[in-house]
Amino acid sequence: xxxxxxxxxxxxxxxxxxxxxxxxxxxxxxxxxxxxxxxxxxxxxxxxxxxxxxxxxxxxxxxxxxxxxxxxxxxxxxxxxxxxxxxxxxxxxxxxxxxxxxxxxxxxxxxxxxxxxxxxxxxxxxxxxxxxxxxxxxxxxxxxxxxxxxxxxxxxxxxxxxxxxxxxxxxxxxxxxxxxxxxxxxxxxxxxxxxxxxxxxxxxxxxxxxxxxxxxxxxxxxxxxxxxxxxxxxxxxxx
Amino acid sequence: xxxxxxxxxxxxxxxxxxxxxxxxxxxxxxxxxxxxxxxxxxxxxxxxxxxxxxxxxxxxxxxxxxxxxxxxxxxxxxxxxxxxxxxxxxxxxxxxxxxxxxxxxxxxxxxxxxxxxxxxxxxxxxxxxxxxxxxxxxxxxxxxxxxxxxxxxxxxxxxxxxxxxxxxxxxxxxxxxxxxxxxxxxxxxxxxxxxxxxxxxxxxx
Numbered sequence: 379x380x381x382x383x384x385x386x387x388x389x390x391x392x393x394x395x396x397x398x399x400x401x402x403x404x405x406x407x408x409x410x411x412x413x414x415x416x417x418x419x420x421x422x423x424x425x426x427x428x429x430x431x432x433x434x435x436x437x438x439x440x441x442x443x444x445x446x447x448x449x450x451x452x453x454x455x456x457x458x459x460x461x462x463x464x465x466x467x468x469x470x471x472x473x474x475x476x477x478x479x480x481x482x483x484x485x486x487x488x489x490x491x492x493x494x495x496x497x498x499x500x501x502x503x504x505x506x507x508x509x510x511x512x513x514x515x516x517x518x519x520x521x522x523x524x525x526x527x528x529x530x531x532x533x534x535x536x537x538x539x540x541x542x543x544x545x546x547x548x549x550x551x552x553x554x555x556x557x558x559x560x561x562x563x564x565x566x567x568x569x570x571x572x573x574x575x576x577x578x579x580x581x582x583x584x585x586x587x588x589x590x591x592x593x594x595x596x597x598x599x600x601x602x603x604x605x606x607x608x609x610x611x612x613x614x615x616x617x
Numbered sequence: 618x619x620x621x622x623x624x625x626x627x628x629x630x631x632x633x634x635x636x637x638x639x640x641x642x643x644x645x646x647x648x649x650x651x652x653x654x655x656x657x658x659x660x661x662x663x664x665x666x667x668x669x670x671x672x673x674x675x676x677x678x679x680x681x682x683x684x685x686x687x688x689x690x691x692x693x694x695x696x697x698x699x700x701x702x703x704x705x706x707x708x709x710x711x712x713x714x715x716x717x718x719x720x721x722x723x724x725x726x727x728x729x730x731x732x733x734x735x736x737x738x739x740x741x742x743x744x745x746x747x748x749x750x751x752x753x754x755x756x757x758x759x760x761x762x763x764x765x766x767x768x769x770x771x772x773x774x775x776x777x778x779x780x781x782x783x784x785x786x787x788x789x790x791x792x793x794x795x796x797x798x799x800x801x802x803x804x805x806x807x808x809x810x811x812x813x814x815x816x817x818x819x820x821x822x
Contacts, residue, residue: 423817434662
């Protein structure tokens with residue numbers, strides 16, 4: 379090892395940070411080399427001066443300031459303007475004074491949501507491999523009758539077809555006044571076989587108007603089961 | 618250079634204090650603050666050359682330790698973890714560049730001719746009073762030189778000399794190898810020796 383390399387190791391040597399064999403090697407070199415020994419002495423003086431540097435001590439109120447600062451940090455921070463506005467809004471939402479207004483707003487929202495989610499009355503034309511082809515013909519019949527009332531242009535463009543049903547519904551709304559003007563007294567009363575209507579319903583006429591609707595709903599409830607069951611036509615084709 | 622086994626953190630009593638603080642024992646944190654805050658102020662004071670800023674930095678370091686209460690993981694000796702935080706805060710402070718280093722704030726007061734008179738220090742002292750004065754002037758020069766040394770060298774030298782850390786511990790603080798620390802300490806010492814050559818090698822002038 380040259381003197382230059384030895385000098386690079388002198389600080390670590392004096393710190394006792396060299397490996398044992400390197401410590402011995404440098405010590406042996408220093409015992410024979412006066413120049414490196416002089417360099418080691420100069421470094422030792424620097425170390426001694428640096429080691430005698432006065433410590434920077436904390437001021438008397440340092441600790442008290444720290445604990446005060448820590449205490450301040452542990453306290454909840456003041457709200458900014460947005461947080462304050464949001465909190466007040468949330469609190470007012472839970473205020474009972476606003477309940478009627480909120481119920482009104484919710485009702486309007488539910489009404490429009492129900493309108494926008496009305497089920498589509500038509501289905502796209504199924505492909506040859508579609509399982510819909512296996513559905514009973516009796517179920518498909520209403521759709522066929524609907525098609526006859528739809529213009530040919532609409533049938534050609536299936537994406538327009540969906541909107542067409544909506545438009546026809548809207549058309550009904552446009553004729554509301556005309557419908558309201560019909561004198562129901564001239565209409566033939568709806569004949570319902572007494573045997574089909576339960577006795578309780580006949581005794582309470584208030585239920586009578588809804589009875590047919592309830593019957594329809596009962597059928598709709600079994601709609602999936604009706605679709606799944608084999609129709610008479612299917613049995614005939616298979617037979 | 619011989620590589621040593623890393624220090625087992627759980628054998629460190631201060632790590633145990635930090636873990637007790639993690640369990641909610643605030644008294645353990647107070648013990649750590651009392652034990653280490655003077656060292657952190659000393660380190661930051663010599664690093665920045667400004668006592669007031671050093672105290673602020675030390676407070677921020679311990680606030681960060683406090684905030685780490687729930688997330689702390691014992692991966693190293695507490696002192697190396699703490700001085701890593703302190704070193705990073707000091708680096709951020711230097712890079713902000715919002716203040717000028719004022720050596721006067723931590724050392725003895727000097728007049729405008731101080732530097733010139735320091736260079737004319739006699740090698741042999743006639744009295745104890747002169748020795749004390751010379752030592753103070755030398756200390757002031759060391760502080761000035763220290764501010765010119767690159768930050769990583771400065772931290773390596775200060776932790777090694779002022780805090781008595783081994784090269785291995787300094788390496789953990791700086792996230793470098795022990796070999797790198799040996800080089801950093803050597804170069805920092807060389808800078809000091811060159812800056813103080815009229816004192817350490819008076820016959821070479």
